[in-house]
Each structure stands twice: as C-alpha cells, then as structure tokens.
Amino acid sequence: VTPQDLAGLDVLVTAGPTREPLDPVRYLSNRSSGKMGYALAKAAALRGARVTLISGPTALVSPPGVEIIQVQTAEQMFQEVIKRAEKTQIIIKAAAVADYRPLDAKEQKIKKQGQEMNIEFTQNRDILAELGRQKGAHQLLVGFAAETNDLVQNAIGKLKRKNVDLLVANDVTQPGAGFDYDTNIVRIFDQNGELTSLPRLDKQQVAWEILNIVVKMFNPLRGN
Ligand code: PMT
Numbered sequence: 001v002t003p004q005d006l007a008g009l010d011v012l013v014t015a016g017p018t019r020e021p022l023d024p025v026r027y028l029s030n031r032s033s034g035k036m037g038y039a040l041a042k043a044a045a046l047r048g049a050r051v052t053l054i055s056g057p058t059a060l061v062s063p064p065g066v067e068i069i070q071v072q073t074a075e076q077m078f079q080e081v082i083k084r085a086e087k088t089q090i091i092i093k094a095a096a097v098a099d100y101r102p103l104d105a106k107e108q109k110i111k112k113q114g115q116e117m118n119i120e121f122t123q124n125r126d127i128l129a130e131l132g133r134q135k136g137a138h139q140l141l142v143g144f145a146a147e148t149n150d151l152v153q154n155a156i157g158k159l160k161r162k163n164v165d166l167l168v169a170n171d172v173t174q175p176g177a178g179f180d181y182d183t184n185i186v187r188i189f190d191q192n193g194e195l196t197s198l199p200r201l202d203k204q205q206v207a208w209e210i211l212n213i214v215v216k217m218f219n220p221l222r223g224n
Contacts, residue, residue, distance in 0.1 A: 006044055011089070014094060015054075018124075019098075029098070034059075034060050039207040053067065090142070091140070140214060
C-alpha cells in the first residue's frame with residue numbers, strides 16, 4: 001500500500017520550460033520536457049497531498065488528482081506560484097525557468113534583416129529566490145539545479161543564495177540525466193551538505209526518493 005505520509009498537506013510543484021516571446025511567432029525556451037516535475041506531482045498526489053502543478057508548455061498529460069495551471073512565460077509562472085505560496089507547506093521547483101527574456105518582444109513578426117541580428121535580453125525575476133525570501137517557518141522549499149560543470153559548488157551556492165531547504169542537483173551532461181530522459185541521476189543537498197547521491201533511476205523513482213527526504217524533513221515542522 002502507498003503511504004499517505006503527505007495527507008493533509010498542500011504541495012506545489014513547478015515543471016517544464018518557460019517560453020519567452022520574441023515576436024508573435026517565435027520564442028526562446030529550453031529542453032525541459034516536464035517529466036521530472038510531473039513525476040513529483042504524481043508521486044505527491046499518490047501519497048495523499050493536495051497537489052497544484054504549475055506547468056510550462058509540455059506534451060504530457062496532467063497526473064490524476066492534480067490541479068494543473070498552465071503558463072508560458074517565467075513572469076506568468078512567478079505570479080501563479082507567488083500567489084499560492086503562502087498557503088502551501090511544500091514547494092518543489094523542478095521547472096527550467098528562463099533566466100532572461102527578450103527586452104522588447106515585438107508585436108509584429110520580425111522581418112529578415114541584414115547578415116547579423118542582435119537581440120537584447122533582460123533578467124527575469126527568480127521565483128525560487130523570492131520563495132526563499134518569503135519562506136515561513138511552516139514551509140519546506142525544494143529547488144533544483146541543472147549543471148554542466150562544477151556541480152557541487154554551484155548546487156551549494158544556489159542552496160545558500162536562494163535560502164532553500166533541499167536542493168536536487170543533476171549533471172545534465174550525463175547520459176540518462178536531466179532534460180527529456182525518462183531517468184535522472186541526482187545528488188541531494190541540504191544546508192549541512194550532501195545527503196545522498198542516487199544512481200540512475202526512473203524519474204518516478206527519483207521523485208519517490210525526493211519525497212522520502214521531504215517527509216523526513218517536514219515532520220518535525222508539523223510536530224510529528
Ligand atoms: O523536465 P525534464 O525534461 O524532466 O528535465 C528535468 C530538469 C533537468 C528540468 C530538472 O531536473 C531540473 O534540473 N530543473 C531545474 C532546471 C533549472 O532551471 O535549473 P537552474 O539551475 O537554472 O535553476 C535553479 C533553480 O532556480 C531551479 O529550481 C529553478 O526552477 C529556479 N529558478 C530559476 C530561474 C528563475 N528565474 N526562477 C527560478 O525559480
């Protein structure tokens with residue numbers, strides 16, 4: 001039987017890429033398929049949580065029993081997450097949010113120009129960092145880090161800077177890890193250092209392992 005160890009809790013998961021428009025027909029995005037975040041939402045719902053999944057564009061179907069909110073841009077994701085954050089006990093940010101958006105999205109299709117074209121970008125607000133600033137004593141915040149180099153150093157940097165409780169790092173250059181694969185290879189850190197390093201597992205199993213740690217960390221917060 002599935003443990004109902006998240007029963008009574010509100011869990012918010014973000015998944016997928018964001019799309020940052022350049023003009024009405026073009027956008028900047030990334031390779032996230034949403035599989036990691038959807039696996040987390042599904043696992044949390046199976047374990048009894050009330051789950052809200054805030055998703056960028058993906059080809060996936062919403063897991064059963066999960067409330068899904070579809071967004072396109074990082075700014076839309078920011079707004080949908082922040083307005084629900086306060087009443088949520090556990091927030092898991094698996095989405096691959098664009099750090100930058102085109103400064104000036106054109107209202108009309110950009111015409112072919114000279115040999116070179118420059119596009120100016122401006123920074124998007126960091127959703128995870130904002131959640132870290134607002135975090136209440138009753139909340140557990142889980143971030144991800146997609147790295148191509150210096151994984152441990154970068155992961156710990158993100159954990160501290162963004163004030164997250166748990167950070168799940170994946171080296172997205174490893175075959176079978178990160179974007180679009182059905183599997184992932186992750187290392188999980190808390191404020192004291194590395195908790196575990198998992199072998200290549202199906203994303204559903206990775207989600208299950210992450211939630212095992214979440215439950216262990218969250219129980220003291222709710223007095224269990
Ligand atoms: O979707 P899949 O194909 O299954 O792939 C899974 C995955 C590789 C996308 C996933 O495992 C993963 O690593 N997700 C985080 C990707 C990412 O954007 O990492 P980052 O290191 O750039 O960002 C660090 C954290 O800050 C992330 O939790 C991210 O959601 C968050 N962030 C980043 C920028 C921003 N403006 N707002 C944010 O909240």
